[in-house]
Amino acid sequence: QVQLVESGGGLVQAGESLRLTCTASISISSINRMGWYRQAPGKQRELVAQITTSIRSSGSTTYADSVKDRFTISRDNAENAVYLQMNNLEPDDTAVYYCNAVVTVSVPPRVYWGQGTQVTVSL
Numbered sequence: 001q002v003q004l005v006e007s008g009g010g011l012v013q014a015g016e017s018l019r020l021t022c023t024a025s026i027s028i029s030s031i032n033r034m035g036w037y038r039q040a041p042g043k044q045r046e047l048v049a050q051i052t053t054s055i056r057s058s059g060s061t062t063y064a065d066s067v068k069d070r071f072t073i074s075r076d077n078a079e080n081a082v083y084l085q086m087n088n089l090e091p092d093d094t095a096v097y098y099c100n101a102v103v104t105v106s107v108p109p110r111v112y113w114g115q116g117t118q119v120t121v122s123l
Contacts, residue, residue, distance in 0.1 A: 009117030
């Protein structure tokens with residue numbers, strides 16, 4: 001079982017920045033990939049960014065088109081944490097942001113979610 005705890009959400013104005021942190025209860029080196037998803041009211045949950053985290057991985061990243069060049073996902077295996085640096089925030093970025101972890105060593109793969117952190121961007 002993997003527990004994920006997010007922090008760093010809040011209320012900011014358009015153009016400002018926030019940094020989200022997701023801390024795992026186990027070494028992220030034993031997790032294949034972690035990511036950030038978001039869900040706005042009335043919309044489906046969508047992938048924002050993900051990064052490979054296993055000990056042999058290169059830390060390759062994937063981003064949604066809507067956040068490329070504004071958001072950066074990174075990892076710190078020593079801290080068992082994944083971060084999402086969000087710059088130049090826009091009102092459309094308002095959502096609950098969820099941390100996600102996928103462990104593929106098991107069949108079927110196991111997927112874990114954090115409780116979510118609210119990000120609100122005002123004009």
